[in-house]
Amino acid sequence: MRNTGDLHLIRNAKVVREKGGGGEDSLSIIVLGASGDLSKKKTFPSLWNLYMEGLLPTNTKIFGLARANYTHDEFRAFMSQNIIVNQSMASKLEQFKSLCYYSVTSVYSSEKLSAFYGNYLSHNPTNQLFYLALPPNLFVNVSSAIKQGALSPDGWNRIIIEKPFGSDLESYQKLDNDLAEIFAENQMYRIDHYLGKEMVQNLMRLRFDNLFFSNIWNKDFIKAVYITMDETFGTEGRGGYFDSYGIIRDILQNHLTQILSIIAMETPASLSPEDVRNAKVEVLKFVPEVEIKNVVLGQYVADADNKNPGYLDDPGVPKDSKTPTFARAVLYVQNERWQGVPFILRAAKAVSSKKVEIRVQFENQQNNLFGDSAQNELVITVQPKESITLTLSSKHPGYSTSSVQLPLSVSYANQFPGVYIPDAYDRLILDAIRGDHSLFVRSDELHVSWKIWSPVLHLIDSKSPDIEIHSYPFGSDGPQINQS
Numbered sequence: 001m002r003n004t005g006d007l008h009l010i011r012n013a014k015v016v017r018e019k020g021g022g023g024e025d026s027l028s029i030i031v032l033g034a035s036g037d038l039s040k041k042k043t044f045p046s047l048w049n050l051y052m053e054g055l056l057p058t059n060t061k062i063f064g065l066a067r068a069n070y071t072h073d074e075f076r077a078f079m080s081q082n083i084i085v086n087q088s089m090a091s092k093l094e095q096f097k098s099l100c101y102y103s104v105t106s107v108y109s110s111e112k113l114s115a116f117y118g119n120y121l122s123h124n125p126t127n128q129l130f131y132l133a134l135p136p137n138l139f140v141n142v143s144s145a146i147k148q149g150a151l152s153p154d155g156w157n158r159i160i161i162e163k164p165f166g167s168d169l170e171s172y173q174k175l176d177n178d179l180a181e182i183f184a185e186n187q188m189y190r191i192d193h194y195l196g197k198e199m200v201q202n203l204m205r206l207r208f209d210n211l212f213f214s215n216i217w218n219k220d221f222i223k224a225v226y227i228t229m230d231e232t233f234g235t236e237g238r239g240g241y242f243d244s245y246g247i248i249r250d251i252l253q254n255h256l257t258q259i260l261s262i263i264a265m266e267t268p269a270s271l272s273p274e275d276v277r278n279a280k281v282e283v284l285k286f287v288p289e290v291e292i293k294n295v296v297l298g299q300y301v302a303d304a305d306n307k308n309p310g311y312l313d314d315p316g317v318p319k320d321s322k323t324p325t326f327a328r329a330v331l332y333v334q335n336e337r338w339q340g341v342p343f344i345l346r347a348a349k350a351v352s353s354k355k356v357e358i359r360v361q362f363e364n365q366q367n368n369l370f371g372d373s374a375q376n377e378l379v380i381t382v383q384p385k386e387s388i389t390l391t392l393s394s395k396h397p398g399y400s401t402s403s404v405q406l407p408l409s410v411s412y413a414n415q416f417p418g419v420y421i422p423d424a425y426d427r428l429i430l431d432a433i434r435g436d437h438s439l440f441v442r443s444d445e446l447h448v449s450w451k452i453w454s455p456v457l458h459l460i461d462s463k464s465p466d467i468e469i470h471s472y473p474f475g476s477d478g479p480q481i482n483q484s
Contacts, residue, residue: 025058026126026155027433032107032142033133034064035078038162042193043133044079044100046425051096052089053420055430057127063120065105065113075102107134108141114149127155129432136164140178147182160189160432163254164245165441168457169450176443185443189432194255194356195439196424196431198412199382203262203358204276206380206388213378216362218337225263225343226359227256234300234308234325234350234474240316246323246460251347253453257284258441259358260343264333273437277445284448286335290456297460298326298470298479300350308350308474322463325349326470326478331452350474356382365393374405386412386421 029047031039050056064075076097085093103120106112121128130146132139139161151157161179166172179188194200207213216222229251235242242250261280268279299322301310311317311325326348333343362376374393381387387409394406412421422430431439460467470479 027057027060028126029062031131035066035068038133049426062100064102110145110148117150128152130159143182169454190441193424196427223363224361229347232354239314256345277442294330296328297324303474
């Protein structure tokens, strides 16, 4: 049944208004695709976290829109399934749920969205944040419907969209052009949630606020940079979706390329969102197209005991699929700072350990007195346990004079006990509310990134016999080939 019983609550809600429109303490968050997994697992738990931290504007209302036939109370029960609370927080959760409403709405119909706006939003003009928790093929139609039927005339209107942003350069350009006809660039917030992770944000501070790193952050002192994202689980029934994208589109083209741009960029003119994003775009322009000779591809098979099935055993995956679940690619930044330094990007599903890690390997000491120095490395663990480790060469204790690698490590859990580290989605949604684009991907960033990756993706998609997909057992470290 449709929801009408709570309309009077929304219409009569007190909303503070500034002259000329909705005040900054007045906000409507509209989640389109509110009955899906993304909303349940990420969007609503993050909104709850922001509510608990007192970071949502005073007069915030949250609206879920989807075709599922929920009542308000049924929706509130659904959206709180992944919200973890103890007994002392139960009353706060009930207060949060009272801010949430649901409408059975066809989100790509301008008429339906207009009716929703008339029923729920027009009586109390507010700023509006639209979160598209939807498949990418609906972005343009839904955005157009929003513009035609649901924009606030009194406050700002912003829209969050999730990857994937196209499947190659051509499809991205079409998506970008279509969206640009509907919303201005400063209204769009393209989420790459890895940019919201604590340690990824810390990269700029480490690079530009520590003199010893600033002076050696170049080809003369850095031998190689490894950026790794490994997962211990497979596709777990989502193989049908994954098979249309593969590990490169899913991870390397976006998350890991974004991290590369932060590691390799020149000093931005300032910390403003546009200056930072300008610096990222400029460095990516120096990265040539990835060559297939510099790529290793793999696909996991069942483990030896058949306890964990292989990729092709997933019900949604074609039995002849050549979609990689493992990829390792070597990229180069062909500018004065980084000429000749390999950036090794690796992503894998169903391997032995879970980690997201940045490993900066330094050159060996020249004219070394000892001849057996251990490797100097800077290791930044993004997850699961945030840490920074710098390894030095040291004398082995005792009578020996041999070298040993000595880690100087800072664990965030130990260094900052009790300090809450926000989830990436918490931070990104908050920044969108505040109008801060720093951690969101700009149109031209995606253009340059797709330019780097599209040629090799087209070659892999062609299923050419020259493209070798190496098998590796579930739970192993990946294909048993040279990955040094």
